[in-house]
Amino acid sequence: MNATFRDYVLLKVSRNKFMQQLGFTLTEINAGEVKGELVISETHEQQNGFVHGGVISALCDMACGFAAYSMVPNGVQVFTVELKVSYLRPGMGEKILARGWVLKPGKRFHFCESELYVVREGKEILIAKASSTMGVVEDKVNDKYGG
Amino acid sequence: MNATFRDYVLLKVSRNKFMQQLGFTLTEINAGEVKGELVISETHEQQNGFVHGGVISALCDMACGFAAYSMVPNGVQVFTVELKVSYLRPGMGEKILARGWVLKPGKRFHFCESELYVVREGKEILIAKASSTMGVVEDKVNDKYGG
Amino acid sequence: MNATFRDYVLLKVSRNKFMQQLGFTLTEINAGEVKGELVISETHEQQNGFVHGGVISALCDMACGFAAYSMVPNGVQVFTVELKVSYLRPGMGEKILARGWVLKPGKRFHFCESELYVVREGKEILIAKASSTMGVVEDKVNDKYGG
Amino acid sequence: MNATFRDYVLLKVSRNKFMQQLGFTLTEINAGEVKGELVISETHEQQNGFVHGGVISALCDMACGFAAYSMVPNGVQVFTVELKVSYLRPGMGEKILARGWVLKPGKRFHFCESELYVVREGKEILIAKASSTMGVVEDKVNDKYGG
Numbered sequence: 001m002n003a004t005f006r007d008y009v010l011l012k013v014s015r016n017k018f019m020q021q022l023g024f025t026l027t028e029i030n031a032g033e034v035k036g037e038l039v040i041s042e043t044h045e046q047q048n049g050f051v052h053g054g055v056i057s058a059l060c061d062m063a064c065g066f067a068a069y070s071m072v073p074n075g076v077q078v079f080t081v082e083l084k085v086s087y088l089r090p091g092m093g094e095k096i097l098a099r100g101w102v103l104k105p106g107k108r109f110h111f112c113e114s115e116l117y118v119v120r121e122g123k124e125i126l127i128a129k130a131s132s133t134m135g136v137v138e139d140k141v142n143d144k145y146g147g
Numbered sequence: 148m149n150a151t152f153r154d155y156v157l158l159k160v161s162r163n164k165f166m167q168q169l170g171f172t173l174t175e176i177n178a179g180e181v182k183g184e185l186v187i188s189e190t191h192e193q194q195n196g197f198v199h200g201g202v203i204s205a206l207c208d209m210a211c212g213f214a215a216y217s218m219v220p221n222g223v224q225v226f227t228v229e230l231k232v233s234y235l236r237p238g239m240g241e242k243i244l245a246r247g248w249v250l251k252p253g254k255r256f257h258f259c260e261s262e263l264y265v266v267r268e269g270k271e272i273l274i275a276k277a278s279s280t281m282g283v284v285e286d287k288v289n290d291k292y293g294g
Numbered sequence: 295m296n297a298t299f300r301d302y303v304l305l306k307v308s309r310n311k312f313m314q315q316l317g318f319t320l321t322e323i324n325a326g327e328v329k330g331e332l333v334i335s336e337t338h339e340q341q342n343g344f345v346h347g348g349v350i351s352a353l354c355d356m357a358c359g360f361a362a363y364s365m366v367p368n369g370v371q372v373f374t375v376e377l378k379v380s381y382l383r384p385g386m387g388e389k390i391l392a393r394g395w396v397l398k399p400g401k402r403f404h405f406c407e408s409e410l411y412v413v414r415e416g417k418e419i420l421i422a423k424a425s426s427t428m429g430v431v432e433d434k435v436n437d438k439y440g441g
Numbered sequence: 442m443n444a445t446f447r448d449y450v451l452l453k454v455s456r457n458k459f460m461q462q463l464g465f466t467l468t469e470i471n472a473g474e475v476k477g478e479l480v481i482s483e484t485h486e487q488q489n490g491f492v493h494g495g496v497i498s499a500l501c502d503m504a505c506g507f508a509a510y511s512m513v514p515n516g517v518q519v520f521t522v523e524l525k526v527s528y529l530r531p532g533m534g535e536k537i538l539a540r541g542w543v544l545k546p547g548k549r550f551h552f553c554e555s556e557l558y559v560v561r562e563g564k565e566i567l568i569a570k571a572s573s574t575m576g577v578v579e580d581k582v583n584d585k586y587g588g
Binding site: 306307309310311312313315316336337338339340341342343344346347348349351352353355356359371373374375376377378379380381384435437438439 | 453454456457458459460462463483484485486487488489490491493494495496498499500502503506518520521522523524525526527528531582584585586
């Protein structure tokens with residue numbers, strides 16, 4: 001186990017430009033599970049005025065990804081191998097709550113799931129469920145920040 | 148067949164706020180196939196400086212969705228039922244080229260696929276492949292624009 | 295709700311030849327959830343001697359499908375639109391226990407999930423998790439049994 | 442490249458009990474692509490008399506898996522990490538033709554796709570399309586055949 005997993009997840013969050021532009025923030029970080037939220041605004045809309053499927057898949061990806069980051073040693077990278085999202089209901093409401101968790105950790109990849117709820121008139125309604133494979137990469141990554 | 152499918156797709160594009168914020172534009176619209184591109188900027192980055200998985204899934208979703216819109220009558224809506232994205236290579240480059248197409252059209256849903264390429268130093272490199280089910284909804288939708 | 299959903303599921307089970315050849319049986323049928331089991335034999339093996347991925351995906355499909363059948367009126371058909379299976383651990387053991395449930399029912403399709411456990415030396419170990427879209431077809435189907 | 446990839450694939454085929462019970466045979470083995478076929482019989486049917494979704498997912502899995510095996514060194518194992526199948530049309534006909542290929546090979550996994558056609562009254566009709574992640578395992582596997 002990584003004793004400083006919260007700091008490691010927060011380091012990754014701080015470097016995540018797209019997450020910031022989207023407006024998604026983490027509200028809870030546990031070992032193998034994260035929670036987060038996004039206040040819905042007009043920039044998140046698709047052609048009918050609902051939350052865009054791309055926003056939803058992005059939140060599902062981040063919830064899975066940060067859950068996976070909470071279960072790797074410092075310096076180890078996590079990459080999405082594949083992600084499947086089921087769109088259960090249209091995204092209408094004030095806010096989206098996301099939860100991601102590691103279903104089965106592994107040496108080479110973590111299987112993760114995530115679910116999104118909209119908050120609408122005080123009620124939480126499940127709108128999406130995702131399943132993903134997150135690759136765990138111990139080798140040096142030749143990236144912007146030196147891994 | 149919808150004789151004015153290009154106009155119908157462009158109407159949907161014009162209402163798509165998230166697509167505009169992301170910076171994704173369509174460059175070609177055929178019956179059952181669309182192409183588009185996105186100039187990569189820092190706002191699209193994840194924690195390692197690569198294009199965010201959420202940007203990639205959003206582009207895959209839009210490429211599939213607009214391909215599906217090119218094969219429905221005017222007034223009929225398209226919604227993503229589910230989307231699976233395989234992340235084949237890290238997204239590094241100047242630009243992303245997207246292509247989406249209808250694999251099998253149907254009365255109730257269109258099965259679609261899409262693929263993304265990065266343009267890097269003049270070369271096109273496949274980075275993602277998606278498969279999705281797009282629901283075709285003929286009933287009146289109670290949305291922002293009156294369907 | 296279908297008051298005779300158990301009988302309707304059992305009717306579908308009785309016509310399912312592949313299920314019988316595989317040796318999978320339902321042990322519990324509730325509204326929106328089914329359980330079943332399969333005694334593992336040599337005919338279920340793949341090239342390493344583990345339970346074949348195709349057996350696993352077939353059980354996941356049936357668990358999802360019969361859960362969906364438990365939530366439709368008599369005479370309405372259920373068809374798999376798409377199925378994604380995550381293979382969490384190798385299938386080794388005496389028996390497989392399957393559970394399938396409807397995550398979100400709908401008029402046009404039911405989103406379902408299923409999970410499989412192997413029983414090995416008295417312990418239940420999760421080996422697979424699936425997510426699927428099950429189409430609900432009210433129209434007359436031109437099939438072997440007259441729908 | 443593995444110079445004896447055909448022999449290695451055939452070795453894996455010869456050990457695959459479930460494939461034999463199903464009646465699926467390979468008809469062509471190339472580097473990164475395999476073809477196969479299955480004569481449809483009553484044991485393959487689901488509750489409506491069509492080919493069972495579990496048969497279809499099993500064939501998709503095998504087509505992907507053997508394509509992956511054609512691109513690994515002797516002694517290296519391939520395991521399905523995840524598989525998604527889209528069921529495009531009902532499976533009715535005399536025979537199923539399967540084709541699987543490696544979309545993107547890698548050190549740790551091969552991304553694969555497969556498609557199935559039924560042969561009906563002399564015509565080939567696409568009925569399913571699959572996308573999968575195949576894990577490539579170089580370590581010793583503690584399996585029935587000693588890896």
